[in-house]
Amino acid sequence: MSPEKGAGSSGPSKRTRDDLGFRIGTGVFALALVVIVAAIGFELAVRSMPSIRKFGLNFWRTSIWDPVSGEFGAAPFIWGTLFSSVVGLIIATPVALGIAVFIAELCPARLRQPLVFLTELLAAIPSIVYGVWGFFVLVPWVRAFEQSLPAWLKQVPLFSGPAYGVGMLAAALILATMVVPFTASVAREVLKSVPGAQREGAYALGATRFEAIRAALYYARTGIVGAIMLGFGRALGETMAVTMVIGNTPRISLSLLAPQYSMAAVLANEFSEAADPLYLSALIEIALVLFIITLIVNSLSRLLIWSMARPARAKAAEVVVPAEATAA
Amino acid sequence: MKTKMFAAAAAVAMTATLAAQSMRINGAGATFPAPIYTKWFSEYNKLHSNVEINYQAIGSGGGIQQLTSQTVFFGASDGPMTDMQLGAAPDKVMHFPTVLGGVVPVYKIPNVTGELKFTGAVLADIYLGKIAKWNDAAITKLNPGVNLPATDITVVHRSDGSGTTYIWADYLSKVSPEWKMKVGVSTAINWPAGVGGKGNDGVAGLVNQTPGSIGYVELIYAIQNKISYGTVQNAAGEFMKASLESVTAAAAGAAANMPADFRVSITNAPGKGVYPISSFTWLLLYQNPKDKAQAKTVNDFVKWALTDGQKFCADLGYAPLPQSVVQKEMTALAQIKVN
Numbered sequence: 001m002s003p004e005k006g007a008g009s010s011g012p013s014k015r016t017r018d019d020l021g022f023r024i025g026t027g028v029f030a031l032a033l034v035v036i037v038a039a040i041g042f043e044l045a046v047r048s049m050p051s052i053r054k055f056g057l058n059f060w061r062t063s064i065w066d067p068v069s070g071e072f073g074a075a076p077f078i079w080g081t082l083f084s085s086v087v088g089l090i091i092a093t094p095v096a097l098g099i100a101v102f103i104a105e106l107c108p109a110r111l112r113q114p115l116v117f118l119t120e121l122l123a124a125i126p127s128i129v130y131g132v133w134g135f136f137v138l139v140p141w142v143r144a145f146e147q148s149l150p151a152w153l154k155q156v157p158l159f160s161g162p163a164y165g166v167g168m169l170a171a172a173l174i175l176a177t178m179v180v181p182f183t184a185s186v187a188r189e190v191l192k193s194v195p196g197a198q199r200e201g202a203y204a205l206g207a208t209r210f211e212a213i214r215a216a217l218y219y220a221r222t223g224i225v226g227a228i229m230l231g232f233g234r235a236l237g238e239t240m241a242v243t244m245v246i247g248n249t250p251r252i253s254l255s256l257l258a259p260q261y262s263m264a265a266v267l268a269n270e271f272s273e274a275a276d277p278l279y280l281s282a283l284i285e286i287a288l289v290l291f292i293i294t295l296i297v298n299s300l301s302r303l304l305i306w307s308m309a310r311p312a313r314a315k316a317a318e319v320v321v322p323a324e325a326t327a328a
Numbered sequence: 329m330k331t332k333m334f335a336a337a338a339a340v341a342m343t344a345t346l347a348a349q350s351m352r353i354n355g356a357g358a359t360f361p362a363p364i365y366t367k368w369f370s371e372y373n374k375l376h377s378n379v380e381i382n383y384q385a386i387g388s389g390g391g392i393q394q395l396t397s398q399t400v401f402f403g404a405s406d407g408p409m410t411d412m413q414l415g416a417a418p419d420k421v422m423h424f425p426t427v428l429g430g431v432v433p434v435y436k437i438p439n440v441t442g443e444l445k446f447t448g449a450v451l452a453d454i455y456l457g458k459i460a461k462w463n464d465a466a467i468t469k470l471n472p473g474v475n476l477p478a479t480d481i482t483v484v485h486r487s488d489g490s491g492t493t494y495i496w497a498d499y500l501s502k503v504s505p506e507w508k509m510k511v512g513v514s515t516a517i518n519w520p521a522g523v524g525g526k527g528n529d530g531v532a533g534l535v536n537q538t539p540g541s542i543g544y545v546e547l548i549y550a551i552q553n554k555i556s557y558g559t560v561q562n563a564a565g566e567f568m569k570a571s572l573e574s575v576t577a578a579a580a581g582a583a584a585n586m587p588a589d590f591r592v593s594i595t596n597a598p599g600k601g602v603y604p605i606s607s608f609t610w611l612l613l614y615q616n617p618k619d620k621a622q623a624k625t626v627n628d629f630v631k632w633a634l635t636d637g638q639k640f641c642a643d644l645g646y647a648p649l650p651q652s653v654v655q656k657e658m659t660a661l662a663q664i665k666v667n
Contacts, residue, residue, distance in 0.1 A: 067489075068512035140537055162480060165538060166523050228435075248524030259523040265487075269526060272387030273489025273515040275413060285450030 041291060048285035050278055056205055059285060065266075066248045067274070072282035074289055076250035081261040081290070084168060084242065085235035087256070093228055096158060096180045097217075100187035102226075103215050116188070120179035130288030131241035134174040139165040139245055142173065144258050157254045169256040171246040175286030179231035184232055185260060191216060224307045229301035239264040263290045345529050351625050356384040357391020357404030360491045360546065361609045364427055364644050366653065368637050372629055379625055390514060395612050401622055403612035406491020407498075407515060408591035420615040422664065424630060424657055425608035427638075428647035430547035430575040431495045431556035432605070434532065437462055438477060444558040445470045448503025448596065448604065453562070455483055455500060455544060457521030462540060468483055477540070483522025484534045484543035491517040492528065495607040496544050499595035529613070537629060540603045543545040547575065548645030562604040563596050574603035575647035583652040590657070606647070616665045624666040631661065 045052075051059065055072060062073025095269050105117050143165030153159050202212040217224065240322045247259020248269065274280045329389055348457030355365075360637045362385035369381040386394075388405040396417045397405030433446055441478050453459040459466055461658035486493045494515045511517055525531040528549040535543040536555075550557050559567040568574050587590055596604045611630065617623040619663045634657055638648040649657075 026443065064518065068514045068518065123411075135533060138539075143538070162482075164482060164523055165526075166534065188619035243526055244530065248526070249522070267522075270516050273389040275389035275392050275515075280572045289458070323599040 006300075014094060017041045022168060024105075032037045035221065035243045044284055044288040046290055048281050048288050051281035051285040053308050054278065055282075058207075059282070060289070063250070063252055067270070067276070067279050070276065070278050072285075074263070074282075074286050076252050077261050077266050078284060078289060078293070080168075080234060080246065080250075081262040081264070082176055083260070083292070084171040084246065085232060087172035087229070088235050089228065089232055091172060091176035092179040092183060095176070096183035096227070096231070097187055097224070099180070099184040100191055101213060101217070101285065103184075104188050104191035105216070108136075116185075118189075119179050119181045119184050120304060123185060127238060130178055131176055131244040134170060134177075134241055135244040136172060139170050142167075142170045156236060158256055161253070161257045163261055165259055166247040167255075167259045168246065171242050171260070171262070172256070174245055175235045178241065179235055182234055183227045183231040186227035187224055190227060191317060192222045192263040194220050208243050226300070226305050229297070229304075232297060232301070233294065236297065237264055237290070239268050261328075350378040351380065351622065353379070353381045353402070353622055353626060354400045355402040355404060356386050356394045356400045357612070358383040358388045358406045358491055360406050360429060361404060361427055361646070363548075364646050365594060366596075366643060367630075367640050367644060371637070371640065372632060375632075376628075379629065383628065385530055387489065388494075389489065391612070394616075396465055400651055401617070401619070402626060404610065405612060406607070406609050408593075408610060408611065409495040416615075418597075421659065422615050424578075424613065424660070425590055425610045425649060425653060426611050427641055428575050428579055428606055428608055428642065428649065429491075429495070430498075430570040430578075430603050430606045430647065431492055431544050432547050432550050432570045433542060433554050433560065434535050434550060434557045435542040436535050436539060438479075438499075440474060440476065440637045442471075442474055443556065443559070443569070444474065446558050447561040448499065450506030452500045452507045454481055455519075455521060456484070456504070456510070457483070479540040482538050482539070482541040483519075483524050484531050484541050485519050485522050486528075486531060487524025487526050487542075491515060491607075491609065492546050493517065495595060495605060497551075498593050498607070502593075502596045547571075547647075552647045556571065557624045560604055562602045563598050564600050566600065568601070568603045570582075570603045571607070571646040572642055572645075574601055575606040576650055578606035579608065579647075579653055580606070580650035583650060583656070586653065586656060587639050588660070590660070613623065613664060614662060620665075622665050623664060627661060627664055627666055631658070634658070 001231030011307070014159060026278060032219055055062075059072065059074050060078065061075055064071050064073050066072070099115075101120060103119075107115060139325045143163055146165065146169070149159055149163075175287045198219050199212050202215045209216065240263050243265035244264060246262060248261055248265060249259040251258065251262060251265070267283060267290075270279075271283055274283055278303065337436045362383065363385050369383060382399075383404075388407060390614055391400075391403040391405055392409055392413055394400045396413070398418065403421075404426075406429075409417075409421060410452060414421055435444060437444075444467075450459065450470065453466065460481055461478055462481055466473075468476055488610065489564060494513065496510065496515045497507075497517055501511070502512050506635075509534060511520060524533065525534040526545070528545045531543040532545050532549065535541045545555065545557075549555070551571075557570065561571045562568050576600065578594050578597040581597040581602045582592060582594040590608070590610070592608070594606055594608065597606065613626065613630075634649065634654050639652075641648040
């Protein structure tokens with residue numbers, strides 16, 4: 001706004017009028033976004049009322065999902081969504097940060113563009129393609145891996161049970177594959193925007209290359225957390241690829257080998273054939289729960305970034321911007 | 329020159345009258361019969377170019393809902409509407425069976441190539457998780473001479489709500505009291521055992537890549553993808569392989585006791601040569617529709633589909649209706665108020 005001021009040759013009145021119109025116009029768009037989010041939440045809440053009235057808080061706590069007898073508990077779906085996303089994130093984060101550091105700091109200039117292009121290409125692949133690849137390629141690998149686990153490891157709850165191939169591990173791996181390019185490209189952007197003075201300062205103090213990179217990572221930490229959270233948001237809502245490899249079994253288990261279920265997957269699977277009003281309402285309540293959980297996760301990540309950004313506000317706050325823009 | 333112009337004018341006039349009478353009819357529902365319905369609508373359009381029927385395969389549940397809210401003229405479902413669903417509709421809904429489908433057990437067991445024999449009780453116990461090994465006495469007794477391994481059975485079922493699941497569960501609850509009590513019948517159920525694959529291809533894919541697995545798919549799907557499947561013992565005690573003939577025979581066997589509203593399950597049907605896991609799929613029509621012109625057109629179409637249209641069934645892997653059922657439906661069709 002400020003550079004336009006005073007540069008006007010067409011008179012100040014027109015300028016202010018245009019300015020006002022522009023402000024109102026864009027303001028309406030911004031407001032529309034808030035209204036849409038509120039309307040979605042409202043509609044989901046209204047439509048899930050029959051289920052909320054019938055099951056109350058038990059909907060979040062119980063594990064039986066039986067469309068025949070009309071008994072609905074969403075705990076296994078909530079568990080499956082969170083478990084698969086967290087495990088996926090644990091696998092994806094080091095890989096994504098490694099890629100980001102390599103491209104931003106260590107990579108020979110000639111390799112940089114092709115690598116950037118490839119990570120962005122990976123992010124653009126539709127999730128159904130990941131799903132088909134996961135189903136026909138990844139799942140047999142996972143099955144072979146699960147069968148080769150030594151007996152003592154099978155005693156650990158995390159690796160117990162028969163080797164189906166489809167299950168939590170396959171879901172977490174496919175989620176990790178899908179999340180890596182997102183987290184990596186945002187983290188790379190974040191690292192790129194760390195001022196050169198930071199690195200130069202580190203070198204001037206006698207830091208090694210590794211130490212200088214560590215200093216840059218520390219400087220950019222809010223943006224990095226933003227990049228990871230962006231990946232988490234994507235993992236929570238991922239539907240088609242997960243439903244093809246997770247095993248679609250609503251049973252809570254700590255085991256990575258066990259077939260489980262996620263909220264998005266049960267919606268995709270059962271929505272079209274649900275004719276009974278209570279059944280439909282229960283499915284909509286799952287959508288509401290997913291909506292609420294996504295809201296909580298996003299708010300928490302915002303709080304986290306905000307609290308970290310406060311001490312070194314000036315540059316770091318701007319650094320977060322690309323992550324947020326892509327998330328929206 | 330003059331004649332040419334006259335012909336052109338006539339053509340324009342004809343198109344105009346056709347356009348005036350042209351009719352668009354919307355329907356929605358089951359995915360299972362969608363290929364044959366699409367074929368019928370395009371063939372019927374070749375005969376009656378003014379009739380354009382648009383079908384959205386959104387699932388049986390969606391079809392029933394849209395019919396009830398009257399956003400479509402007709403619905404289609406793989407399971408008959410329940411009394412509660414009929415009560416929720418604003419007016420009387422009639423069921424018309426259009427074609428038949430069968431569901432077959434598929435399996436993959438290392439070093440077993442032959443055709444396995446199953447009974448309803450064995451299939452139910454496998455899906456209940458009570459028979460957990462391939463060399464269980466209940467299976468080996470039915471298959472003497474087949475060297476069944478001592479491996480675990482991986483049960484594979486549909487994860488999406490589906491008419492195929494409805495037929496499978498309907499059959500199991502007829503042959504197993506325990507299934508009926510513990511699990512029941514619906515398009516989606518609370519599975520006591522196994523893993524879920526999405527769609528027929530999801531189930532077939534999982535069975536194909538998991539040694540020691542069993543699943544169920546539609547007969548059309550097994551035929552078109554050349555998947556081998558087992559035989560199932562029917563109510564008369566024969567081990568039947570699913571085929572278009574044995575599925576049609578199931579409908580013929582049930583025709584004698586057909587209720588007037590055609591809401592009948594023909595799984596485990598009596599009679600010889602019958603494949604026991606068979607089912608109708610239904611078209612749903614209001615008895616007294618508001619739009620009489622559309623009603624007349626749809627009536628004519630259904631008559632054609634039940635007679636001439638049946639010849640397209642076999643190519644697409646559907647079993648045609650037996651004559652006895654078609655005749656009963658013609659009588660019922662006359663009850664629809666078209667004027």
